[in-house]
Amino acid sequence: MADVARRAGVSVSTVSYALNGTRPISAETRARIEAAMAELRYTPNIHARRLRGLQSKIIALLYPGRGRGIDISSLGYILGASDHAQSMDYHLLLWTTEAGSLASLRTLVGQGLLDGVLLMEVKMDDPRITVLTEAGIPFAMIGQTGRTIDVDWVDTDFDQCVHVALEHLATLGHRHVVFVNQAAPILETRLSFAIRAQQAAQTAAARMGLDLATVACDSTAAAGSSLINRLLDQDPQLTGVLTLNEQAAPGIMAGALTRGLRVPDHLSIVAIAMSEQAALMSAPAMTTVSPDEREMGRLGIELLINRLEGKPGAHTQKLFEGTLQIRGTSGPAPTQIS
Amino acid sequence: MADVARRAGVSVSTVSYALNGTRPISAETRARIEAAMAELRYTPNIHARRLRGLQSKIIALLYPGRGRGIDISSLGYILGASDHAQSMDYHLLLWTTEAGSLASLRTLVGQGLLDGVLLMEVKMDDPRITVLTEAGIPFAMIGQTGRTIDVDWVDTDFDQCVHVALEHLATLGHRHVVFVNQAAPILETRLSFAIRAQQAAQTAAARMGLDLATVACDSTAAAGSSLINRLLDQDPQLTGVLTLNEQAAPGIMAGALTRGLRVPDHLSIVAIAMSEQAALMSAPAMTTVSPDEREMGRLGIELLINRLEGKPGAHTQKLFEGTLQIRGTSGPAPTQIS
DNA sequence: ACGATTCGACTAGACGTTTCGACGAAGCTA
DNA sequence: TAGCTTCGTCGAAACGTCTAGTCGAATCGT
Helix, strand or coil, X not given: CHHHHHXXXXXXXXXXXXXXXXXXXXXXXXXHHHHHHHHHCCCCCHHHHHHCCCCCCEEEEECCCCCCCCCHHHHHHHHHHHHHHHHCCCEEEEECCCCCCHHHHHHHHHCCCCCEEEECCCECCCHHHHHHHHHCCCEEEECCCCCCCCCEEEEECHHHHHHHHHHHHHHCCCCEEEEECCCHHHHHCCEHHHHHHHHHHHHHHHHHCCEEEEECCCCCHHHHHHHHHHHHHHCCCCCEEEECCCCCHHHHHHHHHHCCCCCCXXXXXXXXXXXXXXXXXXXXXXXXXXXXXXXXXXXXXXXXHHXXXXXXXXXXXXXXXXXXXXXXXXXXXXXXXX | CHHHHHHHCCCHHHHHHHHHCCCCCCXXXXXXXXXXXXXXXXXXXXXXHHHCCCCCCEEEEECCHHHHCCCHHHHHHHHHHHHHHHHCCCEEEEECCCCCCHHHHHHHHHCCCCCEEEECCCECCCHHHHHHHHHCCCEEEECCCCCCCCCEEEEECHHHHHHHHHHHHHHCCCCEEEEEXXXXXXXXXXXXXXXXXXXXXXXXXXXXXXXXXXXXXXCCHHHHHHHHHHHHHHCCCCCEEEECCCCCHXXXXXXXXXXXXXXXXXCEEEEECCCHHHHCCCCCCCEEEECCHHHHHHHHHHHHHHHHCCCCCCCCEEEECCEEECCCCCCCCCCCCC
């Protein structure tokens, strides 16, 4: 910056004012400064900026979801968030450390590196929130906690998604349906979306008079396959599956197949919150009820940035409805059990 | 830091020395300082550190591969890189801006924010390398350029992968095989791995005396489906598919199915560099020849960090071999065309 | 017992920005 | 023309850390 100032024949402070428009600068001086900046390929140093108390333009995305393997739908959030952050001139730090290590989170925010934080994989009672609040760092969430707190968040409308999915199955004549959730250890951590979806499923099923069992399942195709075999042994009348488990879903289909059951002739499968890309990887393609993950990630960043830039107003909370995509895994319930 | 010093009854410099071990500190003083740091929950400020000329411990991961949609195998690199960076106490910045915008890359590295850069989606002649070299910032690559340059990189051994895959098909009796590559616009950008794999396929096929056509395909299931129909119209003797296109692969399978062809009875499909997770999403699961993406990402970061921390020695280059996973999409070539 | 050595701690810049206070030169009012 | 703004610019302090240069006190050899 000193070089630029020298070259333009002004002081460093003038360059700074020209850069930020903090004080008026004559057009002629400004032109000289800009020319000098271009010639020297000058870029302001972020560290010095932030050291002086300004924004670092760095946001951390907390994505601890490694226990579950990789969800393609999570990737949708990540890329949506990343794209929007970039277009708003923010940097996105991808932080994949496990949610449990609060000490390292405290270190991260204590470093003063970040302007704000976007949380993913929110738990019903998420201790990270305490850490962030104590540190006084702004944050927003993709997902919500159990108690409604005054924070910006976006979340999938599980009540609506589950309702639409079950209604689709009910309309097709299915009466015995199972809800295949995430793995048991995951549920024990009270991962918000899994708990929420399960509650929604039970409520909706009761209202519709469906016979709905709920069951946990590891996030692998193998687990899905053995699970569906066990379930069909238990309840031969089972004709419908509702699942929140992106990775077990193909296994469920494969498991039915090995039993001689065809999808969707004998067994219908509907996935909620499964990304389109994952849905199209199976044959037949999966019927889903899913929100737009990219858009959710985008809005999460937008809400956070609004907060960072001091836009006034109350905290924003938005539920995203899912749209029913009828693909190849759902069909009329068989009239006779084969 | 001043607070810590005051509380421990020493000067700030002494705290700094204790923190970095730059100069000897008496055990007793050190204990007092550490106690004070713990009580005050002190974390050093990264910006001030870097401003003084030290490392910021921030690495950018350049992942511009958005044109192709999302590859699950790319996600493997990203998570492998992220995990290792975190375990080495580095921050990972996810940079998804398109590869073409060199100006914004120049700005990124000019900000002085980064210690180093890890490149993904390397092109045969990648202009980003010039930018990074000019900026004098250390970098490593996942993938290699056309000309061998003196840089740290990790890459898939496409010669080996393609060889193993084609040999598998040849052993099963397939003679007419098609290589389904990435989309044409992608090939035009001379994306390194696509070019490299195609060359490898042609060489290996010639050596084995296989009839191998090569064809580009958009990264969607629909494109894969219509493509395989067209190909089978053209060459009814076609019985084997080798593909580098993770997203088109399920479409190829579905397309064959709609023609009344069963996989693998009538048509065999082998995917290279497809992630295990993607392979398990289709039914039957996909036969693949793939390297360990997580490990590649991990090593990419390791090489970069070695460079950053001034470990001497020549640049390291490592090719990762793929292992053949025979799953459900490859089988003996039909003796009679049905 | 005295000078040399070592050990432990301190003082004072420096890194690259932003911003407060000041100041000269105009332009205005009366 | 004297006094007031307004405009454009400058000098200097501050942000939090690291480190070169010092310096007193303790230890050691002779």
